[in-house]
Amino acid sequence: MIYLQLAYVFFKIGLFTIGGGMAMLPLIHEEMTAREWMTNDEFLDVLAISEMTPGPMVVNAATFVGYRISGIPGSLVATLSLILPSLLIVCLIGALWQRHRNDKVSLRILSIVRPVIAGMVLAAATKLLIASVFPLGGRGIEFLAGHTFDWRSVAIFVTVFIATWRFRANPLIALACGGAVGIVLMG
Template sequence: MILWQLFSAFFKIGLFTIGGGYAMLALIQQEIVSRGWMTPQEFVDVVGIAEVTPGPIAINSATFVGFRTGGIPGALSASLAVVLPSLICVMIVSRMWEKYKSAHVVQSMFAGIRPVVAGLVAAAAVLIATPTLKYAEGIASQLLTLVIAAAAFYAVGVKKFDPIKVIAGAALVGILIFR
């Protein structure tokens, strides 16, 4: 039963992906390629698509693989399966957090975690910038990417513009200027 196989495979992927983002790609590849649902080359294409489409890469690949193997029911089965562990785990963690968040030890813990989040977000900017600049073709494209990045930083970080409008503007600039 393909729908159930998709569901159980993506439930497992959802459950064992901690830290978000690209950490899970190896696991997805292992599950999907070993079952013969996709070739390694097709998987690379899916990652490429996931990078340029909105939404978490886990959902993107679940929908894509589910659709390829089981049509629209397959896409829905895989996509819901990959988020179900999140729903369950967040409900448990959230209940514990609401209960204990006023305890001194939990407050100290989060006073330590908040600066960590700031550092991790700064690191994410570097980790996203590196491959983006590396794969931009030619010095002109790299410079242009940096200029757009700086403009977006100024618009959202300093001038408090709506990020949605900034993304739409960057897409327009890309269409007009990139070669």
């Protein structure tokens, strides 16, 4: 039965996706193409659509594949199966975490992990900034090895940063303004 198969595959992807969907792209790609649920081109399209629409890539892929295979019921089965492993695991370990979060060992682990996370977020911000200021094959000034310098991205970045950092602006409004400026300026 197709629903069971969908449920099985996406439960498996949910269970083995650790540390973010991007790390598991090869597994998802293989599961999808080996079963002929998606062609290679469709897979790349879903990746592109995921960049443009809200939601994590894996969730989007599950909804898309489920829909292609058996309509809306299929997309619901695939998406719900994907999040089921996390739900089960959190319900199993949640109580344990609440009980031990203030133990000495937990506090020591967290005092190391907190700066690690902070460093990771800083790196992610920097990478994202570089990717948007020096896009590959953009229309701005030629810079290096096909990368171009985009002053509009710099302007948006600086404005959003100052607005949220200095003036505590609502991130949603900042995002909406950034997107609107993009529609007007980028092209």
